[in-house]
Amino acid sequence: MANLKKEGIIFDIQSLSFHDGPGTRTLVFLKGCPLKCLWCANPEGQRRETEIRYYLTKCKGCLECEKACNSKALAFNNSGISIDKSKCSECKERSCVEACYNEALTVVGKIATVKDVMKSIKRDIPYYRGEGGVTLSGGDPTYQPEFAIEILKACKEEYINTAIESAMLTSMEIVKEFIAYTDLFLIDIKHMDPNKHRELTGVTNEMILENIKIIAQHRPVIVRIPIIPGFNDDKENMLETARFCFKNNISRINILPYHKLGQAKYNQLGLEYKMPEISAPENREMEHIKQLIESEGVICVI
Ligand code: SF4
Ligand code: SF4
Structure with missing residues (x-):
């Protein structure tokens, strides 16, 4: 079975x-x-692990994701939000994704x-x-x-x-x-x-x-x-x-x-x-x- x-x-x-x-x-x-x-x-x-995907075209630049990240892994620049992978702890809550009302950040997997x-x-x-x-x-x-x-x-x-x-x-x-x-x-x-x-x-x-x-x-x-x-x-x-x-x-x-x-x-x-x-x-x-x-x-x- x-x-x-x-x-x-x-x-x-x-x-x-x-x-x-x-x-x-x-x-x-x-x-x-x-x-x-x-x-x-x-x-x-x-x-194999889940990961974050970012859609620039959906991003409104509100920076709610940046505020939500305790690891200070997010930064906003000319090409939108970038995630510093050396700082991102891949937190269980995925606070940045949760904070994004525009679905510019999503979890893959x-x-x-x-x-x-x-x-x-x-x-x-x-x-x-x-x-x-x-x-x-x-x-x-x-x-x-x-x-x-x-x-x-x-x-x-x-x-x-x-x-x-x-x-x-x-x-x-x-x-x-x-x-x-x-x-x-x-x-x-x-x-x-x-x-x-x-x-x-x-x-x-x-x-x-x-x-x-x-x-x-x-x-x-x-x-x-x-x-x-x-x-x-x-x-x-x-x-x-x-x-x-x-x-x-x-x-x-x-x-x-x-x-x-x-x-x-x-x-x-x-x-x-x-x-x-x-x-x-x-x-x-x-x-x-x-x-x-x-x-x-x-x-x-x-
Ligand atoms: S997954 Fe967690 S630690 Fe990584 S960028 Fe998002 S909020 Fe920050
Ligand atoms: S919360 Fe979403 S829409 Fe706002 S800056 Fe971050 S990715 Fe862009």
Whole structure:
């Protein structure tokens, strides 16, 4: 039986998604990720802890937040409110957020139980129509493994199809638990070369690739490659990824073009966007990569 009282931290639940697994799906976003991809479009998912997000456009400059902070961590300057993270004690009350009547300051992430998450999921069951289900995303669901596994377990008890979006950088013991309760794995491979993988994400890829080999022996896997021009889109890397998939009976790769949609969030979270200025790949480049991958016998979807 799933432990419905198990707590974790989520930062969103989205209903009626059509992109992250078969059919109509509910996406549950868990906070925390072991990778730090330079281009990450969901930086609010990287830290496991809750954090404060600031919307300059909503700020009226009333300075109520500054007055409310006992740690004197807030200051108002040309770009609005800034939080000195070395002074912010991440107080439990989040007094600055409470003081802001304009909702310019919000908390990203909240503690939820498996029961809370299942309540949202159950509202969507009529839309699944057999094929759809639940996809755990993030962040990376493997960063809160006990919580993620209890959600998946609770879904299986309701006969709900389950999928996870992950890099699967985790121990074999945890991988086995995910295999037991997950119907489909959507796994990112950012680069086949361990050193380049570390440059782009902060970690090497050996454990990821070993885990994929094991998972593919038990469950369907779709590999996903974010196409980052000049970083991982070279012919050699694409062919090597396709060959790895073919060898491990993974029949499908999804390629996802780089975009900058998450860039504004970095400012809002007080983070630095470290990705150098590059353009999104053109359609013809995506088509060319698709052909390369398919030349190795693997279906490629853009
Ligand atoms: S979270 Fe608490 S300590 Fe941090 S800035 Fe807000 S009020 Fe100050
Ligand atoms: S309380 Fe809200 S609106 Fe007022 S200065 Fe702070 S962030 Fe801006």
